[in-house]
Amino acid sequence: MPTVTFLPGYRKVTVPGGTTILDAARAAGLSMNVVCGGQGKCGKCLVFIKEGTATFDRDKYRRFFSDDEIARGACLACQATVVGDVLVNVPAESLIQEQKILVEVPGQEGIPFNPAVRKYVVRLEPPSLDDTTPDLTRVLEGIEKQGGPPPTSIYAPLDVLCFLPLVLRRNEWNATATVALAPVGYRLSSVDGGDTSERLYGAAVDLGTTTVVAYLWSLTDGRILATASNYNRQISCGEDILSRVNFSRKSGLSQLQQLATESINEALTTAADTAGIDREEIFEVMVAGNTVMTHLFLGIDPAYMITEPYIPVVRRMLSTGAGQIGIAAHRNAEVYTFPAVSNFIGGDIIADILATGMTDREEATLMVDIGTNFEAVLGNSDWMLSCAGAAGPALEGGEVLFGMRANPGAIERVAIDAETLTPTCSTINGVRPRGICGSGLIDLLAELLRTCVIDRTGRINLDISHPRVRKGQYYPEYVVAWKKETSVGKDIVMTENDIRNLIMSKAAIHGACMTLLDAAGLEPGDIGRVCFAGAFGNYLNKENAITVGLIPEMPLDRVENIGNGAITGANIALINRKRRKELDAIARRITYIELNAEPSFMDRYTSSCFLPHTDFTLFPHVQQMLEACRAKQGVRSWQA
Known part of the structure; x- marks a missing residue:
């Protein structure tokens, strides 16, 4: 089989003939910059063939290269296939590099602090012939005396019971019990010797398709101790969701699950090291991700989400023991994932909704989260409509x-x-x-x-x-x-x-927003506020977004950049047990509109394929601004 050597690091890998250079690079541990998912549309995976042979239709992709680059053997890694031994030079810009990851988000200090896991210091009377109360009962009664839940509502895992007698006797019947609110009742997560009541931590995680962000909290006083971010290691198996689902169908599900876990663990380890704590003292982890990412993270097969009739395995909020899925926290820590509405409105959007606070407001809020795909939610405390679509890359x-x-x-x-x-x-x-x-x-x-x-x-x-x-x-x-x-x-x-x-991308988003307004019987002026979520929305100039017609025109003071709404929502759900209980109910209240089946969407999309729109009356302030600019430059005003 041919050997592919990658410069400048001289990484070598042996692959079957006909393998793309992109797949060879992945096998060699190189993370190529493939924005389009390897379809030859973005031109970002530029490499140079230094020696050997690889097949590549250079004329077809000529637009991506300068004459000098062609002379040096330029090709696209995703489209070039290996014929024999080949030496490939990979420029630094063709590799995934440090990205500006949105970690800091506004409004964390305003989250009511009411965590679902607490510690109770118990000082117990030792057993005697006159008091033969079992060790577990003795601990549970001690918890109740300290203001905890009644003994009959607390479940104790087997591994806690196995260590319980030794812990109590070695520490002269003084211990700290960690009790977590479970989906049904309470769970005795651990019993430690002595007083460890000040060491109780939790983590909120945004498991994105490209990046992972983690917040580490003290669950005793509500302080943020550290934040961390890194790439999602699943990128090595595909840039986008569809490519990862296809990878999982080729016996890659366990690998994707492991990579998701490793990505989260990397962030948790960095945050824990920064805060100077032991990861074993993390007792809750709240993870927000889209529907496919949640399935892959839990090791649930997502294959049927991309074939008719497009059904996920689960949409409700799930909780799993950290030890079961390899998360670097206490073995009995509970790992929660957000519920979903559909294949395309996932837990990250439920977290966005939590971050906007729209479920507590009477005014209508339009929330838009933009990436390669976009999601939009319109609603208030009584109702919510949602849709999703391809914004294009x-x-x-x-x-x-x-x-x-x-x-x-x-x-x-x-x-x-x-x-x-x-x-x-x-x-x-x-x-x-x-x-x-x-x-x-x-x-x-x-x-x-x-x-x-x-x-x-x-x-x-x-x-x-x-x-x-x-x-x-x-x-x-x-x-x-x-x-x-x-x-x-x-x-x-x-x-x-x-x-x-770009116009086609922005038209899809504006058309979707107008379709939601149509379904709700509202006009743009009826929207109380627009919230941009995600890194793209956070750095977006609001005035320019309206000028090009990305969203309906409205006063700028009604447009907010809420930052990384997914991590904000995960933080809220981590430290506020009341909000966490509402998540499934929020998901059930959202009506999903399938844009492909909505007759008005294509009309709305077509009308939006102008700057800012075919109908200038929808953008009166933009119209005035453009006419003033043209008049100043001596350019006659005209209508589309």
Whole structure:
């Protein structure tokens, strides 16, 4: 079998002939940057064949490479297949790098503190011939005397019973009992010698498709002790949900479960080390993830979620012992996962809803969580409607020539001077630009519209005589950064094709929002507030989002960035037992609307494929702004 050697690290792997270089890289332990899931659409997995042979249709993907790169043997790892021994150079930008992961979230200090696990210090009378009360009964009665639940409501696991007699006698009948509220009754999680009442901790986890975020809490006084984040190691088995489900169907379920557990454990270990605590003292873990991620994390087969009639195994909230699934916490710690509404409205969205507080408000809230897919929920304390759809990878850097994730060097903020058409850009970590991430793409789209570089259909005005506005090799384009200013050795541009893909992505989101409003019998003005959830929404410029028609127009003070709603919701459910009990009820109250089966959605989508919309009356302030900009530049106002 052929041997593939990857530079610069000289990693070698032997694979069957016909294996893609991408799969060979995964086998060698390299995490390639494949935003499109290996479909050859994003051009991010650039590699160079130094020696040997690999088949690759270079003409088909010519648009992704410069002449110099082609001369050096450029190809896409996901589309090139191994024929014989081959030496491959992998540029640093083609590997998954440190990402700007949203960890800090607002409003944590306002969560009412009422945890579901507590410790009770018991000082017991030793047994005698006159008092032959069993050890367990003696402990449970001691718990009740300290204000705990009655003995008949507490379940004791076998491993606690096995250690109980030795712990009590070695510590002269002084002990600390940890009692957790279980789905039915209470559970005696542990009995330790002496007074350990101050050492009681819990963790909230956002198990995302790409990243994992963990918060470590003191469950005695409600303090956040540490936070940590890292990549979800499942990336090595596929960038997106569909590819991971397909991987699991090929006998990969146990591997995906293990990788999810390892990813969470890495975050928990980092947080515990930062806080200076023992992971064995973590007694509860609350995990928020989408429906597929929850199934994979628990080792439940998700295969039937992607075939008709698209049914998950479970939607309700589940609790599992940490020892059963390998979570690095106390062996009897309970690990909770959020409930789901459907295959596409999962536990992460229930956590978002908890974070918005919409279930406590009379006013209508529209919550939008945007990634490669998007989810939207509209509702209040009485009702909720939801939908989900494919935003397309454009907003996460896919299908945009210089699009990228929020890695160092990504342009995240853009403003264009209306007089000179000169852009002012800021990049993540302040380094030389390598590409443009989602928030920067929305900024750029809005700025190009404001300065009349593009019209409302997204076409670039080549009549503008300016070096940044030019006819590119394949499409008209605007130069965001000159070659000498970048770290990639080429001009960073926004092409007309990129703009078209972005408009299609934003149209899907706006069309979905309007479909929810139609179903509720509401108009945009009836929305009390809009909440953007997730990293993309947190860094999004609200005014620019409205300018391009990503969401319905409304006063900016009604638009909120709630940050990482999934981790906020997980934090709430971890430290507030009342809120946790409500999760299943919240999920049952949500009506899911299947956009593909909703006749009005396609009309709404088509109407949204303009900037900001075909109907300017829906965006009166944007209309006034654009007309003022055009008048200032001597450009006549026109209607679509």
